[in-house]
Amino acid sequence: MLERAIQIDNVHVDYPVAGQASRSVLNGISLQIESGEFVAIVGETGCGKSTLLRLILGEEKPTRGRLLLNGCERWQPDRHCGYVPQKYSLFPDKTVLDNVTFGPEVTAFGAWSGLRWIRPLQMRLFREEALRYLRHTGLDESDARKYPYQLSGGMQQRVAIAQALIMKPPILLMDEAFSALDSATRTGMQRLIKKLWRESGTTVVFVTHNTREAVCLGTRVIALAKNGDGNRGSSIALDLGVPDLDFDSEEIDIGKLVREVDRATARERPLVYN
Amino acid sequence: MSFLRIHAQPGRTAIWTLSWSLFAAGIVLYFYVAQQRHRENPDDRVMPTIAQMVRGFSDAALKPAAEEEVQAASGSSLLARFRTSMLWTDTLASGRRFLISVALLFPAVLLGLHMAMFPVIGAFFLRFILFFDKIVALSLLPILFIAFGIDELSKIMLIVIGVTPTIILDTFNLTKSVPREQIVKGFTLGASDFSITYRIVFKQIWPRVLNSIRLNLKAVMLFLFAGEMIASTDGLAYRIALLRRHMGMDTIIPYVLWVALLLFLVDFAMNKLNHKLHPWFQER
Structure with a gap:
């Protein structure tokens, strides 16, 4: 039996509002994600997708309910989860190579990681591994000496993925990681992450507002939808298993799946097209 | 008047000239007014002339600060005199x-x-x-x-x-x-x-x-x-x-x-x- 990577039991998240009743964001979310799954979480803007991701990350605590990662509660973000946000994913003061070797360095040297030059042999091994990961994500050695501001948005996200994967995290969390990219780069990045997921077997939780992206990437699509006018928080509107497809696959009607998920996310607030 | 527009692109010479012009104007204005004041009152001490300022500055920068150093500094190099000034x-x-x-x-x-x-x-x-x-x-x-x-x-x-x-x-x-x-x-x-x-x-x-x-x-x-x-x-x-x-x-x-x-x-x-x-x- 597969090990349960993430278990969310009846989680509620309420935010206090000064002088008013607290505002509910997530309302009774229950979700089990098995190890090695690629789960895409989709929903309208403001429906609590990123809140759910922050809960898994340990960055936020549920008001009620329980959240376990590999059977343990976690109180702050740690190495258990890799993280690729939409923006600010790289450290601007470090070169591409230093960004990727940062994780292994701080893990190996701890508080003395600033004195990395006293361990040249180990640093060389880290650099070689980082270069391997960079090549794997489609970058070459000439990019390794560049600073993040010298890279395009797509290249920055490739580095961010290499930076996260070099730590071999059991769970990789991606928060609208490709939202700021142009269409062609985005497709390239989607193919890359799918390839890396297949190779590594890491559990991936991918948050997006783009239904098509969710359906094409995930082996499971979780659609969140606001309840009523949104004051009662969001809950899971659809939990849909999707075959692991290539992007140009014609085995199933992707458009039909997209429409199905769109209907679910807009369950209580149907979109009106004139 | 395109040079006053947001999209104006002044050349290197123009930038150099513009950036130094206020310095030049300030110096010229000062010495003109100082000269006028000295023409009216040769003992004016509010706006010294260029010669007075050069003399004052060289006294401050090249003459020893303490009486006992006067002897030591006399006849020594410019740098040595500056260091005792x-x-x-x-x-x-x-x-x-x-x-x-x-x-x-x-x-x-x-x-x-x-x-x-x-x-x-x-x-x-x-x-x-x-x-x-x-x-x-x-x-x-x-x-x-x-x-x-x-x-x-x-x-x-x-x-x-x-x-x-x-x-x-x-x-x-x-x-x-x-x-x-x-x-x-x-x-x-x-x-x-x-x-x-x-x-x-x-x-x-x-x-x-x-x-x-x-x-x-x-x-x-x-x-x-x-x-x-x-x-x-x-x-x-x-x-x-x-x-x-x-x-x-x-x-x-x-x-x-x-x-x-x-x-x-x-x-x-x-x-x-x-x-x-x-x-x-x-x-x-």
């Missing part, structure tokens, strides 16, 4: 106080960083620093002279009290402006609180903190001058205050320009060094 001894005295004060800003930077990174430290210090920042430092001058005497400590304390709250709060705000994603990312890469504070956040804000210190150099100098003018026996401001009693404008004006030049050079060097040491830093 009033200008050099005053510059050294003020420079030493200035450097100690700037060095004391570093603990302020660390305090601001820790206040922003660790909520408990922030809760402990922030309200007090915000209040402390509103105290007019110069109003504390009499208290400082009573508490610390009229020697070096009171002058340095004046600078510290005057400038450190600004640096603490500036560093606090700069630290808070580091995106939360960077800190979360650090944790997911296995970094400890210490590594995140120093290897991620501090390294990112350091060039901006240096800029903040650069912008506060004038405030440091202002408090230093206030202290020196009131209670000192040496230093650039002490000399300016002393010469004021004798209407020594022929030395005061070169002294003021010398101070401005020194500050300009320190600012220029810090800016160049900042960009040399942090090539990733894009802010100008």
Whole structure:
């Protein structure tokens, strides 16, 4: 039996509002994600997708309910989860190579990681591994000496993925990681992450507002939808298993799946097209 | 009138000419007015002529400061004479106080960083620093002279009290402006609180903190001058205050320009060094 990577039991998240009743964001979310799954979480803007991701990350605590990662509660973000946000994913003061070797360095040297030059042999091994990961994500050695501001948005996200994967995290969390990219780069990045997921077997939780992206990437699509006018928080509107497809696959009607998920996310607030 | 438009692109010569034109205009205007005043009153001491200022400055820069050094300096090289001069001894005295004060800003930077990174430290210090920042430092001058005497400590304390709250709060705000994603990312890469504070956040804000210190150099100098003018026996401001009693404008004006030049050079060097040491830093 597969090990349960993430278990969310009846989680509620309420935010206090000064002088008013607290505002509910997530309302009774229950979700089990098995190890090695690629789960895409989709929903309208403001429906609590990123809140759910922050809960898994340990960055936020549920008001009620329980959240376990590999059977343990976690109180702050740690190495258990890799993280690729939409923006600010790289450290601007470090070169591409230093960004990727940062994780292994701080893990190996701890508080003395600033004195990395006293361990040249180990640093060389880290650099070689980082270069391997960079090549794997489609970058070459000439990019390794560049600073993040010298890279395009797509290249920055490739580095961010290499930076996260070099730590071999059991769970990789991606928060609208490709939202700021142009269409062609985005497709390239989607193919890359799918390839890396297949190779590594890491559990991936991918948050997006783009239904098509969710359906094409995930082996499971979780659609969140606001309840009523949104004051009662969001809950899971659809939990849909999707075959692991290539992007140009014609085995199933992707458009039909997209429409199905769109209907679910807009369950209580149907979109009106004139 | 296209050269006055937002999209105007002045050439190198135009930029060079424009940037120096106000200096040239100021110098020309000064000497024209000085000449007019001297034509009406040859003993005018308010606006010295160029010859008087050159004489005053060379006296300050090449004549020994103390009587006992007159003998030793006579017949020695220009550099040796400059090193025993009033200008050099005053510059050294003020420079030493200035450097100690700037060095004391570093603990302020660390305090601001820790206040922003660790909520408990922030809760402990922030309200007090915000209040402390509103105290007019110069109003504390009499208290400082009573508490610390009229020697070096009171002058340095004046600078510290005057400038450190600004640096603490500036560093606090700069630290808070580091995106939360960077800190979360650090944790997911296995970094400890210490590594995140120093290897991620501090390294990112350091060039901006240096800029903040650069912008506060004038405030440091202002408090230093206030202290020196009131209670000192040496230093650039002490000399300016002393010469004021004798209407020594022929030395005061070169002294003021010398101070401005020194500050300009320190600012220029810090800016160049900042960009040399942090090539990733894009802010100008």
